[in-house]
Amino acid sequence: MLQVKNMSFGYHKKPILKNIDFQVDKGEHLSVIGESGSGKSTLLKLLYGEMDVHEGSIFWKDTQILGPKHNLIVGYDFMKYVAQEFDLMPFITVAENIGKHLSNFYPEKKRKRIKELLEVVELTEFSNIKVKFLSGGQKQRVALARALANQPEILLLDEPFSHIDNFKKRSLRRKLFHYLKANNIACIVASHDHEDVLPYADRMLVLNKANIVANHTPEHLYKHPKTPLIASFFGEFNVIDGKIVYAHQLKIVDQSNLKATVKKSYFKGASYMIEADLNGNSIFIENEEPIEINKEIYLITKQTQP
Ligand code: ADP
Numbered sequence: 271m272l273q274v275k276n277m278s279f280g281y282h283k284k285p286i287l288k289n290i291d292f293q294v295d296k297g298e299h300l301s302v303i304g305e306s307g308s309g310k311s312t313l314l315k316l317l318y319g320e321m322d323v324h325e326g327s328i329f330w331k332d333t334q335i336l337g338p339k340h341n342l343i344v345g346y347d348f349m350k351y352v353a354q355e356f357d358l359m360p361f362i363t364v365a366e367n368i369g370k371h372l373s374n375f376y377p378e379k380k381r382k383r384i385k386e387l388l389e390v391v392e393l394t395e396f397s398n399i400k401v402k403f404l405s406g407g408q409k410q411r412v413a414l415a416r417a418l419a420n421q422p423e424i425l426l427l428d429e430p431f432s433h434i435d436n437f438k439k440r441s442l443r444r445k446l447f448h449y450l451k452a453n454n455i456a457c458i459v460a461s462h463d464h465e466d467v468l469p470y471a472d473r474m475l476v477l478n479k480a481n482i483v484a485n486h487t488p489e490h491l492y493k494h495p496k497t498p499l500i501a502s503f504f505g506e507f508n509v510i511d512g513k514i515v516y517a518h519q520l521k522i523v524d525q526s527n528l529k530a531t532v533k534k535s536y537f538k539g540a541s542y543m544i545e546a547d548l549n550g551n552s553i554f555i556e557n558e559e560p561i562e563i564n565k566e567i568y569l570i571t572k573q574t575q576p
């Protein structure tokens with residue numbers, strides 16, 4: 271449905287994306303991850319037609335997405351984009367912002383639609399508040415609801431929960447991604463948080479050094495991280511004998527040929543992260559209990575999934 275072919279782009283000759291190829295099907299959820307500065311936002315802006323690609327093409331079904339050189343008005347009805355810096359109208363209410371692009375022709379239908387969207391982003395009680403009085407996270411939720419208002423076919427979200435605190439984030443994320451699936455709306459979500467990705471994304475695309483270095487299901491990439499970069503996205507990990515081993519895959523046993531000395535225990539909630547010295551390097555082990563400093567421990571690698 272979305273077809274990106276051989277796309278390249280750079281700012282002032284500095285290449286940011288090189289020969290990018292991927293596609294997104296109807297209703298599919300694609301996560302785009304990569305370090306800060308890897309080009310996630312640039313990619314979304316190109317997909318939206320906010321800038322001109324230097325090479326290659328972008329199609330949504332039969333419509334070619336064109337940048338400002340070839341298309342006077344940026345944007346298409348079937349595609350909505352919520353930027354990292356969202357712009358709302360501060361002097362009108364939350365409900366008015368959300369309904370901004372909804373037709374006034376059927377006021378009852380419009381009212382119902384706004385009500386439904388307020389529920390998705392959990393802002394019902396703020397409906398009549400002017401946007402200028404909202405917090406950053408609340409504004410981000412208004413921007414999301416406004417993007418959904420006219421039921422796009424594809425939604426581009428740039429770090430959509432970055433301003434939203436942990437108290438609200440989980441339920442909002444569940445509601446939003448559930449809403450998108452239920453309505454068969456494709457989405458491309460730039461993110462640096464694995465909790466946005468693992469439970470929800472159908473596929474994840476990893477950007478590094480202007481290239482796509484992985485494009486697979488989150489489960490596959492989690493279980494078979496090809497590089498430390500990919501593993502680091504998911505959590506604490508070690509490289510032991512050239513193999514990537516997550517902290518939770520190390521187990522403390524009575525005796526083994528992997529001996530380490532405990533340096534510190536960090537409380538993590540459900541478990542402790544033990545930092546230990548292994549031949550002069552720090553390694554990390556997830557353990558149910560803290561361990562006293564300088565204690566010698568023996569480790570084995572738990573069976574990894576095939
Ligand atoms: P990400 O969203 O992954 O953090 P960006 O797409 O924002 O990355 O940026 C990718 C690279 O392009 C960075 O090195 C950034 O400094 C550079 N960049 C972003 N926007 C511009 C711009 N308007 N002009 C010049 N360089 C830019």
Ligand code: MG
Nearest residue numbers: 310311354428
């Ligand atoms: Mg960005």
